[in-house]
Amino acid sequence: MSDQPAPEDPRRSVPRTDALLAEPAVQAAAERLGRELVKDVIARVQGRIRAAELPAADAVGAVLDALPPTAGSLRPVLNATGVLVHTNLGRAPLSPAAIEAITAAAGTTDVELDLATGRRGPRGEAAIGALLAAVPAAEAAIVVNNCAAALALVATALGQGRELVIARGELVEIGDGFRIPELLETTGARLREVGTTNRVALEDYRRALGPDTGAVLKVHPSNFVVRGFTRAVEVGELAGGLRGTGVPLVADVGSGLLRPHPALPEEPDLQSTLAAGADLVLSSGDKLLGGPQAGLVLGRTDLVQRLRRHPLYRALRVDKTTLAALEATLRGPVPPVQQLLAAQPDELRARARAVLERLTAAGIDADVVDAPARVGGGGAPEHPLAGVAVSLPAGFAEPLRRGQRPVVGYLEDDRTLLNLRSLAPADDAALADAVLEVAAAWT
Incomplete structure (x- = not known):
């Protein structure tokens, strides 16, 4: 018989729900988001610990990381579709x-x-x-x-x-x-x-x-x-x-x-x-x-x-x-939609090149291409708008949609296009960050 002690059953180390709820940061989240929502997240984290996927010592951090930003299920999305008023994305941003x-x-x-x-x-x-x-x-x-x-x-x-x-x-x-x-x-x-x-x-x-x-x-x-x-x-x-x-x-x-x-x-x-x-x-x-x-x-x-x-x-x-x-x-x-409508091609290209510099510096296969945009929402169907997009390999499309800050682009000629005509200039950095996160997950 071996003298080595049997490994501890991970189920014995799962922290209790009330103990996790008593943690100050978790307690504050429960007051902001609702106790039942936080308990559901705790239950999922406890399941990961039982399955030996997560050390018990990391339970509080895992709970906080898994909490949604609000008690609602709608998530902010970066609209890189080139459609200014996109019905599936809630139409006009306020x-x-x-x-x-x-x-x-x-x-x-x-x-x-x-x-x-x-x-x-x-x-x-x-x-x-x-x-x-x-x-x-x-x-x-x-x-x-x-x-x-x-x-x-x-x-x-x-x-x-x-x-x-x-x-x-x-x-x-x-x-x-x-x-x-x-x-x-x-x-x-x-x-x-x-x-x-x-x-x-x-x-x-x-x-x-x-x-x-x-x-x-x-x-x-x-x-x-x-x-x-x-x-x-x-x-x-x-x-x-x-x-x-x-x-x-x-x-x-x-x-x-x-x-x-x-x-x-x-x-x-x-x-x-x-x-x-x-x-x-x-x-x-x-x-x-x-x-x-x-x-x-x-x-x-x-x-x-x-x-x-x-x-x-x-x-x-x-x-x-x-x-x-x-x-x-x-x-x-002036509301955002009107600002997007007034964007000029030179301005869009300058923004796209700034995003491109960050991506190519990280070794990502990216380029800047002209790509027509549209009003959307049934408006001006015969009047495409001048647009500029950052072009990436096709494999970026799905993980970008599933990211922490979802980015919705579109596929064309086996490339993922992220059209800046439908994106506010203030969101360019977040767009580049999202692409870099996807690329980092692949390395």
Whole structure:
């Protein structure tokens, strides 16, 4: 028989849960993140110790390392896709001003209280005022929780049991199988389709009008374009043709561009659409506007008030944090999406070369290449933006997504491209750090 003592069973050295929770750093984390969340992490660390994967002496450090930064599961991601408004990545990143406003509004606020009188006050008045100041062609406005909600509210209030006239070429399907005609029909409105898939004329609209017409809708086709033998009726022409009929013209412009932008010459904007004669205009708040998810409805006072008084509005209205973020986006400094849209190719190349220097110094196979970028979110589908990317071997794509600070790029020609057009300059260092971490794990 051997005189050597039997190795100690690692299960005997597993620290107790209450002992780990009593550690000051772990206790502080439990107060910040919640006791149950921290206990789940402790249980996983204890399992690693039982499996002899981790020394018991390292338990506290392992628990702290495994804790998430917040009690929520959403993680900050570096957007290197070249898509400025990426739906899968939460669309527009909020400005620091909007984030501060959300924090201020997170507690008890005067969202619906007049502090001077102590009585109930108008909800979201400051955010509405900021929106009207940004779009002076609008007489009034309301905010709901997204653009689809805005369209549903309009269709219900103006078209329930009546007809909504719309061109066949605008009965579109957008992301995730969402179809405009299906949404409109669920409101109880009847669709009166006019024209053909590729061509519609003003007379097509005029012939469709009747005593049951609730409104004429003009829906921006968003992420597709029909070219060739086509004809469309622009808002100004359509508004002129409807003048005197009493039928409101509602234009869904989608992307939330406040005013014309030189980089997007064909993208409709709120101000121009209303000035051209639309009675109501709808758009998203979290695309080119650069704010929180919201559906914006602007236009004639009588129509906006009709929507506000409809019972469905109560179910679709936004919360105090959305109102705060929207107001701060409109009144504050230029939001990140607008900064990304204004980026110049020379600036992007200089940033890419700075990242490249760090990577090549570490022996990484990297290069700088021109790579087109896109607005995303259904905006400007035929107007690619100039972009510059850092090019890496294809094997970097997955580990970058799985990293401590996930980086989402894309594969092209068997290379991983990290497009800086969709990335804030302040995140360039974090991007390089993430690539270096992946490369270090392979050596």
